[in-house]
Amino acid sequence: MAQSPIVRAFFDPATFTTSYVVHDPATRQAAIIDPVLDFTPRNARTSTRSADALLAYLAVQGLDLVWLLETHAHADHLSAGHYLREQTGAPVVIGAAITQVQQAFAPLFEADDVVADGSQFDRLVREGDVLPLGALEIGVIHTPGHTPACVTYLIGDAAFVGDTLFMPDYGTARSDFPGGSAEALYGSIQKILALPGQTRMFVGHDYLPEGRSEFRWETTVAEQKAANIHIHAGVGEAEFVAMRKARDAALEAPLLILPSLQVNIRAGAMPPATAQGHVYLRLPVGAI
Numbered sequence: 554m555a556q557s558p559i560v561r562a563f564f565d566p567a568t569f570t571t572s573y574v575v576h577d578p579a580t581r582q583a584a585i586i587d588p589v590l591d592f593t594p595r596n597a598r599t600s601t602r603s604a605d606a607l608l609a610y611l612a613v614q615g616l617d618l619v620w621l622l623e624t625h626a627h628a629d630h631l632s633a634g635h636y637l638r639e640q641t642g643a644p645v646v647i648g649a650a651i652t653q654v655q656q657a658f659a660p661l662f663e664a665d666d667v668v669a670d671g672s673q674f675d676r677l678v679r680e681g682d683v684l685p686l687g688a689l690e691i692g693v694i695h696t697p698g699h700t701p702a703c704v705t706y707l708i709g710d711a712a713f714v715g716d717t718l719f720m721p722d723y724g725t726a727r728s729d730f731p732g733g734s735a736e737a738l739y740g741s742i743q744k745i746l747a748l749p750g751q752t753r754m755f756v757g758h759d760y761l762p763e764g765r766s767e768f769r770w771e772t773t774v775a776e777q778k779a780a781n782i783h784i785h786a787g788v789g790e791a792e793f794v795a796m797r798k799a800r801d802a803a804l805e806a807p808l809l810i811l812p813s814l815q816v817n818i819r820a821g822a823m824p825p826a827t828a829q830g831h832v833y834l835r836l837p838v839g840a841i
Contacts, residue, residue, distance in 0.1 A: 673822065
C-alpha cells in the first residue's frame with residue numbers, strides 16, 4: 554500500500570484556488586503546491602497574505618520546505634512561487650512543456666525579458682520523473698489538455714491534479730487555451746483514473762456547483778470514475794470531446810488571465826521595473 558503524506562489545504566475564496574502543503578511525517582520534509590499571490594484588479598495591488606499563511610504553517614509544524622510545485626501556468630491567479638523561493642530558497646518546479654506556454658504568451662505581452670526556455674524555473678519535470686520528499690517520492694505524470702504543461706504530482710497515495718479534474722459534481726477543466734486540447738485532456742484523465750481507486754485526489758479549484766454550499770477539494774479516483782459529471786466510467790472520447798468543446802465555446806476568459814499569465818510564465822516574478830522604478834502589467838486590448 555502506498556504511503557500517506559500529510560496534506561493541509563489552504564483555500565483562497567477570491568480565486569477559488571486551493572494550495573497545498575504536503576509533508577512526509579517521518580522526516581518533516583514538505584512541498585508547497587500551487588501557491589497564490591494575492592492580487593486586487595481594481596488597483597493592481599499585490600499581497601503575500603496567502604503565501605505568508607503557508608509559511609506560518611510550515612513554521613508552526615516544524616516543516617522543512619524542499620520543493621515549490623506548480624501543476625501548470627495558471628490563468629486564474631498569480632503564483633507566489635517566486636516570493637516563496639526568495640523567502641525560503643526552495644526551488645520552483647513545473648512541467649517541461651512550460652516552454653510552449655511561454656512561446657504562446659511572451660509575444661502577446663511583448664515580454665522581451667522572457668526567454669522561452671523555462672529558465673525562469675529551477676527544475677523542469679517530465680513524465681516519469683521522481684523527486685525525493687524525505688521517505689516519500691513525488692512522481693510526475695504529464696497530463697496535458699488544459700495546457701500543454703500540466704502535470705499531476707503523485708505523492709504516496711495522494712494525487713494533485715491541478716485543473717485537469719475538479720470535484721465530481723463540477724467536472725473537468727476547459728481545454729480552449731493556446732496549446733489546449735480536449736482530445737489530450739481525455740487521454741490525460743484516463744491516466745489519472747488508472748491509478749488505484751483509493752488514491753486520494755486533490756483538485757486545484759472548487760466553484761460551488763448548484764446544489765452544494767460548502768467548498769471541497771478532496772475526492773478519490775474511485776469517486777471520479779463513478780460520479781464525475783463529464784467523464785465517469787463509460788464516457789467515450791468522442792462524447793467527451795464534443796461536450797468539452799461545446800462547453801468551452803460558451804465560457805468567458807478568466808478574470809485574471811492577463812495579469813496571471815504574464816507573471817506565471819516568469820515563475821511568479823513581476824515584469825522588470827522601468828528606468829523610473831515602475832512595474833507594469835500589460836493589458837493587450839482585444840487579444841483574448
